[in-house]
Amino acid sequence: MNEIGFFEAYFLWRNAMAAAIIAAGLCGYLGIFIVLRRMAFVSAALSQVSGLGVALSFFIGSYLGVDPHGDLVPWYTSPVFLALVLSSAASMLLALPEHARRTHPETLVALAYLAASASVVLVLASPRIVQEAHEVGELLFGSAVAVREQNLVALAIAALVVAVVHGVFFKDFVFVSFDGETARSVGYPVARLNGALNLTIAIAVAMATRALGTLPVFAFLVLPAGAALLFARRLWLATVLAVAIAVVSATLGYYLSFAYQLPTGPTMAALCALAWLPGLFLRRR
Numbered sequence: 001m002n003e004i005g006f007f008e009a010y011f012l013w014r015n016a017m018a019a020a021i022i023a024a025g026l027c028g029y030l031g032i033f034i035v036l037r038r039m040a041f042v043s044a045a046l047s048q049v050s051g052l053g054v055a056l057s058f059f060i061g062s063y064l065g066v067d068p069h070g071d072l073v074p075w076y077t078s079p080v081f082l083a084l085v086l087s088s089a090a091s092m093l094l095a096l097p098e099h100a101r102r103t104h105p106e107t108l109v110a111l112a113y114l115a116a117s118a119s120v121v122l123v124l125a126s127p128r129i130v131q132e133a134h135e136v137g138e139l140l141f142g143s144a145v146a147v148r149e150q151n152l153v154a155l156a157i158a159a160l161v162v163a164v165v166h167g168v169f170f171k172d173f174v175f176v177s178f179d180g181e182t183a184r185s186v187g188y189p190v191a192r193l194n195g196a197l198n199l200t201i202a203i204a205v206a207m208a209t210r211a212l213g214t215l216p217v218f219a220f221l222v223l224p225a226g227a228a229l230l231f232a233r234r235l236w237l238a239t240v241l242a243v244a245i246a247v248v249s250a251t252l253g254y255y256l257s258f259a260y261q262l263p264t265g266p267t268m269a270a271l272c273a274l275a276w277l278p279g280l281f282l283r284r285r
Contacts, residue, residue, distance in 0.1 A: 013254060015147040019155055020250035020268070023208035024220050026159045028246030029166075030201050031225030032239050037177050042094055043221040045112040046202055049090045050209035050217075052116045053083030055123040062129050080154050083206040090116075091202035095195040151211045158207035162200045173197050174235070212265065216253075219269035220246045223276070230279025245275045 034043050057079040060066075066077050075081055090112050094105065123129070166173065176183045176193045184190045201221075208217045228241035253268030 013258060015149060015152050016264075017251065017254050019147040019152050019211040020216075020254055021247055022152075022155050022159050023204075023212050023217065024224075024246035024250035024268075025243050026162060026204050027208060027217060027220035028224045028243040029239060030162070030204055031221045031223075031242055031246070032228070032235070033173065033177055033197060034201065034221055035225040035229060040222045041106075041109050041113065042198075043201065043205065044218050045094075045109050045116065046087050046090055046205045047209055047214040047218045047221075048113050048116040048120070050083040050087045050202075050206045051214045052120050052123070053081075053086040053206070054079040054210060055120050055129075056086075057082045058129045059123050059126060062126075080151065080207065080210050083210050084203065087202040087206040087209075088199060091198035092195060095191070095198040147211050151207075155207045155211050158203050162204055165196065165200050169193065169196065215265040216250075216268045219265075219272045220250070223269070223272035224249065227272070227275040227279050230276065230282065245272065249275065 031043075034040060057077050060082075061073070061077045064074075064077060066073055094108055094112070172188065172193050173196075176188055176190045177197070180190050180194075183193075205217060205221070208220070224242040224245035225238070227245055228238040232238040232241055249268050249271035253271050254264060256262055256271075257264040257267045
């Protein structure tokens with residue numbers, strides 16, 4: 001156990017805990033669309049692309065003499081900006097109709113994931129960011145426990161934007177996601193709605209990755225929704241359960257990582273995975 005108690009160290013973990021809860025709730029909700037549309041590896045690719053944006057911000061800043069930790073970071077080298085641009089571009093590419101892509105969707109997902117993963121490794125291997133490589137690596141894999149105030153604010157704004165968009169277009173997103181052919185036959189702009197849905201996922205992934213790292217974000221997007229769908233058959237109930245599982249995993253994960261000095265990201269991901277056990281048991285019964 002740490003010498004200082006968990007609640008006594010409130011000033012150390014308050015931003016990180018708040019960011020984890022916001023990101024978990026947001027990703028848990030969006031995870032329902034991702035799992036039911038069989039887009040799990042799309043979310044993995046977007047998480048990795050967002051991580052590449054974060055790594056590139058350090059790399060570009062090293063050439064421009066910009067301190068990535070400073071308060072006067074130019075917008076074009078900001079980790080949030082680059083993560084958002086790259087993830088949004090990747091989401092739009094993956095949302096293109098098949099006749100425009102001229103290749104199978106799974107091939108594009110693999111391309112995005114592998115290209116981003118390889119690029120991250122190459123960027124981190126650069127001698128120009130050797131001092132920040134460890135920090136960037138922790139950020140990408142979710143071991144960082146400190147969240148800056150501006151990153152928390154950016155994540156909260158992103159969550160608000162996604163909430164407003166889904167509040168307006170929720171029924172449309174559900175319709176085109178689960179019965180696209182019927183939606184197209186009655187005149188729905190399926191391609192545009194799919195693009196808007198993917199863009200909201202990209203925004204959530206970019207902001208959450210900057211705050212927490214790729215591993216917990218990928219876990220929040222896939223595991224809570226998958227576990228919730230083992231318990232519930234109704235969409236609204238599965239959505240509520242997915243958000244609840246993600247938020248509980250994030251909160252408990254941060255506490256356990258603090259109390260027992262465990263890596264934060266993997267702890268939260270493991271708790272999300274544990275939520276599958278009761279559902280699998282009930283399914284067997």
